[in-house]
Amino acid sequence: MRGVETRIQEIRHKIFTEVARMAYHTEWPVKDRMEALPYKIIPGEKGNFRNDVFLERAIVGERLRLAMGLPYRSAAEHSPISDGIEAADKDETYYTPPLINVIKFACNACPEKRVHVTDGCQGCLAHPCMEVCPKDAVSLDRTTGKSVIDQEKCIKCGRCASVCSYNAIIVQERPCAKACGMDAISSDENGKANIDYDKCVSCGQCLVNCPFGAIADKSQIFQTIRAIQSGEKVYAAVAPAFVGQFGPKVTPGKLRAAMKALGFADVFEVAIGADLCAKQEAEDFLKEVPDELPFMATSCCPAWSVMAKKLFPEHAKCISMALTPMTLTARLIKQHNPDARVVFIGPCAAKKL
Template sequence: MSGTMRGVYTNLTEIRRRVFAEVAKIAYDAGGDNAEEGLDSIAHNLRNLPYEIIPGDVATYRESVFLERAIVQERIRLAMGLPLQDLDRPEGVTEGLKKAAVPETYYEAPLVNVIKFACNACEDNVYRVMPNACQGCLAHPCREICPKGAITFKDKKAFIDHEKCIKCGRCASVCPYQAIHHHVRPCADACGMHAIGSDEHGRAEINYEKCVSCGQCLVNCPFGAIADKSQIFQTIMAINAGDEVIAEVAPAFVGQFGGKGNVDKLREAFKDLGFAGMEEVALGADLCTVEEAEDFLKEVPEKIPFMGTSCCPAWSVMAKKEFPDHAGCVSMALTPMTLTARLIRKQHPNAKIVFVGPCSAKKLEAMRRSVKSEVDFVLTFEEMAGMMRAKDIDYTSLAGEGGDFEVASADARGFAVAGGVANAVVNAIHRRHPDREVNVVNAEGLDECRKMMKAAVKGKYNGYLLEGMACPGGCVAGAGTLQAVAKTAGAVKMYAKKSERKNATENAYCDLIPELERPEDGKHGDELVAESTEASVPKK
């Protein structure tokens, strides 16, 4: 699976992050105006924004400065939570602004979008001979092994007839000079759901029946042609309106904005951004751990042969979608995001709750009816960094007031790293049943998750706990992260060790789990899949 661009700060990264920052700044600047004046100010600034981001009349990245601005304009619309423009009729960057400016507005499907005129129409799954590398050797192993006779020699160089080629790859595997290269579209290569194909012009096209919004395509497209919608604008509009807006921050936050898990600095930053409070999602991770531990003890192997963890929505939906007969084998425990939101809402019933994390798929999870009532907005770390940039907040220079999150366990904070969820559940089981043997298998990346499920369905993992993570490396590798995966993983592990509580069962809030559960939480996997796929979300 592709991932070579991750952790490299490119000009595309800068444009993406500047768009978030400028959209946030426009929203904040309009905060003191009355509603109509505020919208006029926002519209004026939005129309000027593509020219501020792409100034002058000389193209820097594309063949035309006009094309560069058009692409930026589409990214601005997506950052506002608006759909891509309909290119068949006149439409501007501000089309739909009035609706988008209402905090309660939720983005319409699809969440992940291809900006067609930004796509390079990359070749996908094609084998080509690199003439400078081919030596025209006498053995001709590529020709001899081809089952369809697709390889001949022209001017002593191998030539592939693509009308005959079945893309088996045997020729590439036997070439002694590695002169035959397998060309793949980077976004498609990164998609573990195999949801990306080509339209009639060869440009990327997403099959939304398959897409689970993991976001790996958008961070692996070297042309910046894929982007997801944001709620950064709606979040700020809620703050401007004077709503009580409370952030719940995912465990992968450590080191994302600089520093080493400085909770006091983060709390001050959120306050400066207009948030009324901030809580740790690892708190809900403790509750999720206890729920999954109890589910495992009750159901494996008496009721179900194995149990998969629930916290990664992309993995969970993929497993239930592609293995419907075993949908019940994926835990129905509420995710940490939802459990934390319900805990916050017990004390702040009228608050707007914002999940801040590394994940695009959490945006899709929050579109489910049963979750949408708890989580009002979902922002990535990258979008949050845009808000800080808009307000000129230098996170590392903030004074802070001292203090840490005081509730969550070390195991819960470890959820952010691959293997951490299963480790937490096993430790919770052993706390109550020290002699219980729990076998674990975990997979990173949806292709590997699929292989794990196939093996489990065949009986290879009977009695096992399965942990699935859509992003290779875990949540620290989510599409909305800011730092290199390995660096963040190390920072999360160090931060987890600071907790005075080591095990989820030590969290006193676990006693509240029965109060947080509702009848709709027990839905069968098929119903959850129906609510969690892009194609099923109705247009409003």
Template sequence: MKGYITDKTKLRRRVFEEVARLAYEGGGPEQLDDLPYKIISGENEPFRDSIFLERAIIGERLRVAMGMSLRKINEHANTSKGVDESMIAEKYYEPPLIDIIRFACNCCPDGVTVTNGCQGCLEHPCKEVCPKDAITIQKDGRSVIDSDKCIKCGRCVQVCPFNAIVKQERPCEKACGINAIHKDEYGHAEIDQEKCVSCGMCLNSCPFAAIVDKGQIYQTIKAMQDDAPVIAMVAPSIAGQFGKELTDTKMKEAFGKLGFADVVEVAVGADLCTIQEAEHFMHDVPENLPFMGTSCCPAWSIMAKKQFPEFAGNISMALTPMVLSARLAKKLHPECKVAFIGPCLSKKQEASRRSVKSYVDFVLTYEEVAGMFAAKGVDFGAIPEGEELRRASSDGYGFARSGGVAEAVKKRLEEVDPDREVLIERAEGLDNCRKMLMRAKAGKLNGYLLEGMACPGGCIGGAGTLLALNRADYQLGVSEKEAGVLRCSESRYADMLPGLEHLGEEVARIEEEVRTQGDD
């Protein structure tokens, strides 16, 4: 539940905080074995039936937060086993990025169930509407559903006058827009890694905190302790994520307290991306492509290419704002390392690709960075106002909201070609994105610019965010308003795009190699 500090939230953030503290204080691998007892202290624990089970789960969470894989459930191994391999300044994510702690999974029920609210009415509309004759009536008049016959159509749920029949769905399965989650033989949730695009919606939805994603908190901090400067690249959706006291003019000093050498905005990369995508659309649609999809959301892009391989070439080859910003940072500071800080789990997967990893060294979510701030005890209220961070256009900040990318590209196209009509179709949530592509496949969206966003509301609803969606949307609006009416072409670094254009050709070449040889 975004915006609320639940027990699940407390546990996740405490793990991130302790991993950050371990890195800042220079602790060794053996200290990792003690952390479950520090995080879950005492003899009684309210979260689960067994304090020992809770500590075992925390041990797994610590491992993945360090970038390690889950341990095998049938083999004995300390929490710290193999973790020394991750206690370094450089480590890319190893698949799978998102996984399920099996013994933390509740084996949630699914199906249609009659509750105690059933009044045993005379009419029995549930029985009458059932297409499979799966409902029988007991002697006391109450309804019973035969789960073997039930097809979960939900008709009985709709007609019950007492709302006594409920349709239960596993939260993780319901949240997954591409049907990548199923049950194993024991009833535990399992992720089909061939289908998964690392959007993280399942992680957000699991109320038992059984789903985890790998992190680079430790590695980022170790890199900051080395000689090379580490630059924090903050996504547009950062607005308000750490509270009202962390304002735009305090951002650089706040991140400086964590060890970052500088802070730059990914919104600048969004402005550059707008220019690139507008050029691609103008040159290719409809002459070479019936439609074009935006490239900014990696989960949407991967899903489109996996499920609709015939349209892989219809996704824009424009570099994402993250990559453009990183490339710009390394152009200005060749010796630096770059840490992308944003709302997105799928960006972690994008950064590990062969075509991107030389630009982006680390990817952290807002939730992980919150753990770093906690470990360092940073008081935002005590930080004086400093240099203003904003350099991008209002359209660049709008990339964080569903519809913002397409709107920015449309404005750019209208600026360079006023006579051209620009048609837009957008979707948020992978299930809706898939439906949009089905319409495109049927020829109903020819000439359109398609914008896909994996997360509800866009990036502001990403799995790594801290704010409720309505609050995040409001805070993003404040950033857009303060940026004024500046267009992408007026962005501070827009004039540097010509020096970066060759990167598109380079990535296109690598992408073709990846399609034929696989990505390492």
């Protein structure tokens, strides 16, 4: 759902707006404010997105906690939304794993992968779906003349769907599981999405693709603003992806001015770190390949690096040891400003780790 403004983005924007506002107003009692925010974000007697306004507020409450960096609470836990806020109300890094969290009571318990015939089936004479099935799972309903699939035999290969002239056979997959390249998402005993953190690389694809907004990551926006409010010099290291975030009218100069208005001492583009990274990797490549290493794998993405080490441990030594553009930019800032606090701002969830 990238590039589409949905109700999930609307709620997310409201939550981060309120968290930021709360962080800037140091005179506000954080505990009381957190308890009241679900009622401000979801006002009235009726739910806006679901049938139950109380469920909506409970979900907003958990998303608020995660936006503050606090741990997710299950529906079985009885505690205030602000529980544990004393640990998070600080002007420095605050993080407790995991980064990516499934809000179980927001999860729709979507069915796992299955192939089924819709009403669009015309009961054609050819029935290519029957011919291509390697397990004889597709048969003809003699009453209707339409195809039916034996789910016990079906191996979910999707061949029948690919040959149907009417697109009447569909392959349904749980969106979060389909988006996960590590096969880290399964179902718990209640059919809710469950993340295997031994496999998860914190790429955030499940978060982006969940249509119910049941998956969220933790943020440090509150702690960042507290650091700005403390009077320390906080510098923003902004990923090059910002150019596609606000539209063509927002120039780098306008973004820099806006960031400084928010309280940042200055703004640096991480693209400069990318140049330094490319130089270092080129030098390492010429030095090590092929004399010491058969090849060199490079990526600035921590999720990719973790994935490569998990799936191809025998090639872990071939992954470039060069520092990432984010780290190199931070070091460059600190060379000129030793007391600087550096905050990375970008679209990548895994870089928070």
